[in-house]
Amino acid sequence: MTRALSLRRLRQSPAIRELVREVQVTPERMIQPHFVVEGLKSREPVPGMTDVFRENDDSLARTVESDLAAGVGKLLLFGVPAAKQSSGFSHEFTAARIAALRRRFGTDLWISVDVCLCSHTTHGHCGVLDPEGLHVENGATVAELARAATIYAQAGADCVAPSDMMDGRIGALREALDAAGLERTLVMSYAAKFHSRFYGPFRVAAESAPQSGPKDRASYQIDPARPNDALLSALRDEREGADIMMVKPGLPYLDVLAALSSRIPLPWAVYEVSGEYAAIELLAANGLTARAQAHVEAWTAFVRAGASIIITYGARHAREWLDASRG
Numbered sequence: 001m002t003r004a005l006s007l008r009r010l011r012q013s014p015a016i017r018e019l020v021r022e023v024q025v026t027p028e029r030m031i032q033p034h035f036v037v038e039g040l041k042s043r044e045p046v047p048g049m050t051d052v053f054r055e056n057d058d059s060l061a062r063t064v065e066s067d068l069a070a071g072v073g074k075l076l077l078f079g080v081p082a083a084k085q086s087s088g089f090s091h092e093f094t095a096a097r098i099a100a101l102r103r104r105f106g107t108d109l110w111i112s113v114d115v116c117l118c119s120h121t122t123h124g125h126c127g128v129l130d131p132e133g134l135h136v137e138n139g140a141t142v143a144e145l146a147r148a149a150t151i152y153a154q155a156g157a158d159c160v161a162p163s164d165m166m167d168g169r170i171g172a173l174r175e176a177l178d179a180a181g182l183e184r185t186l187v188m189s190y191a192a193k194f195h196s197r198f199y200g201p202f203r204v205a206a207e208s209a210p211q212s213g214p215k216d217r218a219s220y221q222i223d224p225a226r227p228n229d230a231l232l233s234a235l236r237d238e239r240e241g242a243d244i245m246m247v248k249p250g251l252p253y254l255d256v257l258a259a260l261s262s263r264i265p266l267p268w269a270v271y272e273v274s275g276e277y278a279a280i281e282l283l284a285a286n287g288l289t290a291r292a293q294a295h296v297e298a299w300t301a302f303v304r305a306g307a308s309i310i311i312t313y314g315a316r317h318a319r320e321w322l323d324a325s326r327g
């Protein structure tokens with residue numbers, strides 16, 4: 001006897017589909033990235049990124065306010081200072097923004113901040129170059145990142161998130177934070193950050209595309225064909241004391257997210273990067289997908305693969321898009 005209906009019984013109505021879902025996407029697990037740029041007269045849209053802006057102080061506060069009203073109280077801040085340098089960096093611009101957000105929003109807001117040098121450097125690399133400008137120096141970069149992280153934590157950040165991919169940065173940050181009496185500050189490691197082509201809109205927003213020196217970031221970010229490098233990097237960051245781990249980008253690296261999150265029992269975040277968000281927006285703008293449902297489909301894949309935290313430019317729309325994709 002053939003069974004005409006077996007698996008389809010549980011697919012037949014919105015009610016039963018809701019009851020049997022194995023993973024749930026919720027706005028509470030999302031973090032909204034923000035770009036705050038020194039010296040902007042008014043906020044500027046980021047190419048390809050609907051509803052994402054390069055903000056100034058005032059517009060940032062208004063955006064955070066509207067995000068809070070939309071149920072999003074967790075953010076990842078990228079500070080973009082006006083002056084670019086190759087040494088003698090100042091972290092005051094970003095620190096002052098953190099302090100201002102903390103003053104204005106108190107503990108309603110959970111503030112994480114990206115720690116990297118790419119928005120600060122004349123050459124656009126994520127660290128300090130050697131005197132000949134041929135490669136990114138590990139030791140000098142890590143020392144500067146630890147200094148930046150301490151300044152951001154002192155300004156009131158709940159969490160510092162180094163995205164540079166130098167060796168030994170997690171241990172160095174943890175040590176610097178503890179030495180400054182900042183034991184409660186979390187470290188979220190961009191543990192498995194790949195050398196990806198999906199960062200395009202971000203590099204415009206953060207003024208961080210490589211300009212000179214090494215032609216790209218391949219000597220510090222992970223090769224897409226090296227999942228073992230991602231594993232080693234994650235194991236190392238776990239040992240060095242990371243509190244939260246991350247895979248970045250998201251959709252092209254779901255296999256990595258699934259493997260690492262089942263192997264290392266720390267909370268795993270996934271970063272749905274600028275190019276991933278923009279790709280869905282581009283399809284939707286051309287009538288080639290349903291915007292809300294497509295975003296929710298990507299988020300569902302992240303949770304299914306083991307993410308407990310989703311960093312996404314669409315966090316502020318999550319409630320609305322989740323509602324729109326019910327049934």
Ligand code: PBG
Nearest residue numbers: 116118163198199202273274275
């Ligand atoms: C830089 C950094 C990048 C992103 C976050 N931090 C880009 C890069 O490595 O070039 C990408 C985020 C995105 O594309 O949304 N340290």
